[in-house]
Amino acid sequence: MGGYEIEFVKEAFASNWIAPLGPMVDAFEREFAQTIGAEYALALSSGTAAIHLALILAGVSYGDEVIVSTLTFSASANPIVYLGARPVFIDSEKESWNIDPSLVCETIVKKVKKGKKPKAVVVVDLYGQPANIDPILNICEQYEIPVIEDAAEALGATYKGQSAGTFGLFGIFSFNGNKIITTSGGGMLVSKRKDLIDHARKLATQARDPAPHYEHSEIGYNYRMSNILAAIGRGQLKVLKDRVGKRRYIYEKYKELLSAVPGISFQPETPYGRSNRWLTCILIDEKEFGATREDVRLALDAEKIEARPVWKPMHMQPVFKECEVFGGNVAEEIFRNGLCLPSGSAMTDEEIELVVDVIKKAKKKRK
Numbered sequence: 438m439g440g441y442e443i444e445f446v447k448e449a450f451a452s453n454w455i456a457p458l459g460p461m462v463d464a465f466e467r468e469f470a471q472t473i474g475a476e477y478a479l480a481l482s483s484g485t486a487a488i489h490l491a492l493i494l495a496g497v498s499y500g501d502e503v504i505v506s507t508l509t510f511s512a513s514a515n516p517i518v519y520l521g522a523r524p525v526f527i528d529s530e531k532e533s534w535n536i537d538p539s540l541v542c543e544t545i546v547k548k549v550k551k552g553k554k555p556k557a558v559v560v561v562d563l564y565g566q567p568a569n570i571d572p573i574l575n576i577c578e579q580y581e582i583p584v585i586e587d588a589a590e591a592l593g594a595t596y597k598g599q600s601a602g603t604f605g606l607f608g609i610f611s612f613n614g615n616k617i618i619t620t621s622g623g624g625m626l627v628s629k630r631k632d633l634i635d636h637a638r639k640l641a642t643q644a645r646d647p648a649p650h651y652e653h654s655e656i657g658y659n660y661r662m663s664n665i666l667a668a669i670g671r672g673q674l675k676v677l678k679d680r681v682g683k684r685r686y687i688y689e690k691y692k693e694l695l696s697a698v699p700g701i702s703f704q705p706e707t708p709y710g711r712s713n714r715w716l717t718c719i720l721i722d723e724k725e726f727g728a729t730r731e732d733v734r735l736a737l738d739a740e741k742i743e744a745r746p747v748w749k750p751m752h753m754q755p756v757f758k759e760c761e762v763f764g765g766n767v768a769e770e771i772f773r774n775g776l777c778l779p780s781g782s783a784m785t786d787e788e789i790e791l792v793v794d795v796i797k798k799a800k801k802k803r804k
């Protein structure tokens with residue numbers, strides 16, 4: 438927490454608004470939209486709920502196909518399956534580790550030729566690094582395919598100077614406990630279209646029609662954010678800039694200390710995107726470095742330092758083994774050699790140096 442949250446929470450308690458709606462939720466939505474330059478925002482119980490609603494409002498339903506990055510967290514793809522639709526996974530490009538725009542274009546053209554136009558495209562901004570979304574927006578506009586930007590990890594990042602998550606028909610964000618700012622759990626759906634956000638708000642509130650009694654003409658969900666959690670979110674928004682600054686500092690520090698080590702490289706920063714550096718991720722080239730990613734992870738683990746492999750691509754997951762994938766080698770290699778280093782905003786220089794020391798020693802041990 439940043440210190441501002443408790444005053445907002447006290448205010449929420451004093452007002453006795455302890456509900457999945459209320460003035461804190463309204464204010465959080467307003468302030469969030471202002472912070473990232475989005476037109477309309479809807480606070481929800483999770484980022485996953487936001488993706489689910491975005492897909493529904495993009496018109497995705499049973500039997501449809503939805504294009505999505507393979508190198509991501511499963512929550513980018515799961516809601517596609519909730520709707521009885523099928524994810525079509527696309528490989529990453531090396532430049533950003535994000536979905537490969539030319540492969541997206543090729544896939545759309547191929548699918549359209551076969552008479553199976555994808556119903557939507559979900560673009561993920563991996564580890565806070567914005568994807569190269571312009572070429573994807575172009576082809577999707579041409580074929581009238583809605584784009585959903587999964588910016589769950591990328592709050593505070595920018596693409597060509599504009600906030601990540603504000604490009605597609607919808608953008609989604611997460612305030613889960615591990616994200617760059619948190620409400621303990623929560624999410625946000627943003628859009629330029631007021632009608633869509635209004636409809637999403639209705640669906641998220643059990644889809645009540647306007648009537649004195651309970652009247653329902655569509656299936657609803659219980660997806661709204663609690664007024665108490667929105668109070669935490671308002672406080673967290675005040676420290677977002679600092680958090681991005683700190684995460685970027687941590688990345689730079691690791692880079693400074695590790696760049697001279699042969700066989701270690703970092704998730705690159707593209708010329709068009711400014712990452713929030715949610716997590717600092719490295720690639721370990723076994724031959725050049727002299728130890729594998731797993732050797733390094735275990736060496737850190739032995740010192741009680743938790744580091745995790747980069748997301749295991751969705752097309753390699755047992756649950757998605759029947760799904761179609763285009764390419765896959767780039768994501769597989771990033772998974773095989775990629776490690777997410779400890780990147781918490783509270784890290785000290787000494788802690789970063791300790792992590793670096795253990796990494797360097799892992800190499801010696803192996804030799």
Ligand SMILES: *Cc1c(COP(=O)(O)O)cnc(C)c1O
Nearest residue numbers: 483484485510512513589611613
């Ligand atoms: C965290 C995350 C989500 C899901 O957000 P929740 O708030 O945890 O439901 C979706 N996509 C990506 C890429 C994420 O990292």
